[in-house]
Amino acid sequence: MIKKSVSLLLLALVVSLSFGQNATLKGVVKFKGEAPKPRLISMKADRQCDAMHGGKPVEAEDVVVNQNGTLKWVFVYVKEGVKGKYNPPAEPVVLDQQGCWYHPHVFGIMVGQKLEVRNSDPLLHNIHAMPKKNKPFNIGQPVKGMKSYYTFTVPEVMVPFKCDVHPWMSAYAGVLDHPFFSVTGDKGEFEIKNLPPGTYTIEAWHAKLGTQVQTITVKAGETKTIEFTFERKK
């Protein structure tokens, strides 16, 4: 018993020490130029969806410029340089359909990690994933509360999702074989923790504005800050 406790303690110490030596990459994704007016989506094609939003159009999430001039829904990840094997977390990533809208719009998931697709709406949806490397799938969820599960088998950035019933619904998943990714939110910030020391290619991906890459080198225990700036495509 004592032996087991000591072993566990030592293991915890080793793990914490090793993480302590790892670096953190953080930063912000900025938007240059005048923010585009949000595209308005009418849900009149499905009265139930329309009613959920009070009959008002909904702002699309394809280009969301935050109040501080940063960009939301940018998938920032380590594209090259990761060594070693990483096991996927046991808890699933949840993609919810609520108000005829995908939540979240952009997310990261590891190879082998479960994706749970929920229907929180009292109406039918179909979840159509259109990967180019993984197997595509198309699941019907006609009833509220339905859950479906799927696992990706190979890394792929990005996998688009759509609901063919409600064509305005779109989501994107970045599938990776490591946990070094982040998605920008309302402040345009991202943070990638526990990155082992080394040189990496970091890519920022946006569904409409494209991709940008930077090469960085991080040392043990360092917190590195970088910045990406996107501008409107001509």
Added chain:
Amino acid sequence: MYSKGLHRFAVLTAAFIVFLIGVGASVTSTGSGDAVPDWPLSYGTLFPRMVGGVFYEHGHRLVAGTAAILITILMIWLLRSNQPKYVKTFGVIAFVAVLLQAILGGLRVLVISDPEVQNTATEIFSVGHVEPIRMAIAITHATLAEIVLCMTFLISLFTSKAWVKFEADRIDTGVRIAKLYTLTFAFAFIQILLGALVRHTQSGMAIPDFPLSFGKIIPPFGNLPYDPNAPFQISYAELQFKVAIHFAHRVWAFVVAGVGIYASILAIRTSVKLFRNLAKMWISLIVLQILLGAFVVWTKLAVLVTVLHVAVGATILGMTLILSVLGWKSIKLAVEQKELILSNS
């Protein structure tokens, strides 16, 4: 031999097939092909909520089902009539083709939504990803629809009073017209295939301007506007392929129009009223079709314009076949008449 009721029913069926092809195009144009993931039922029922993409996909299934019923009735009617054997055969071919169509339509859906079907398909064709199979099924589905259409157009012709009268008139319209319309039909069929390829490879806007291509007569294949930082990257070769099939569809349209218009001018000069009228209609339709093609690009693939473009294309194909058959029939009849005169003298 002539039955007014049968002929009218054949025409109704042919018109309904044109409508069905248009509805099918609306499914592709609205990206609703996968809005109903199960088949033959739709969300486990015969009538799901007709909203959004379900309206298009399930609507297509309902219209296709109605077309299948019409063709079945037409086949039974033909088989029980005193029509010649070849007309009955066309009825049976149309019936078999429409059944195949239903199966292909179902496979097109299930190859994505049913993991077992997907695995079996990728194993059979030894491919790593199901997308090329999905595309091949979709293009075959679109092409077979045109064959069904051709059958119903032919049946409409063979059961018509005009066909009987045409036999009685025994006027030789010349080999050249028959050959030219046959060539136009073959060219039009290739054009339909190219169109299906453009639609199902999402190449409709691969060339964003018209009548020029990237501001030039021939697209600059070595210097296409390529974004290496696009969110969904395709290779330069893939971009070239998309531009190439789009451009081929444009160029080929003028080849079809050129040969067809020449044939139609010759047909208009003949003394056969039916031939003259159909030829005039053909010219009108081809002009409309080229205009619709231009508007497809100018409106950036507006659904209604694209649907009309596909439906008019199908009608042109069917009409070309009718004109071609009429051309050859006139030659056959003229030869028979000459032989008769010779044997009498």
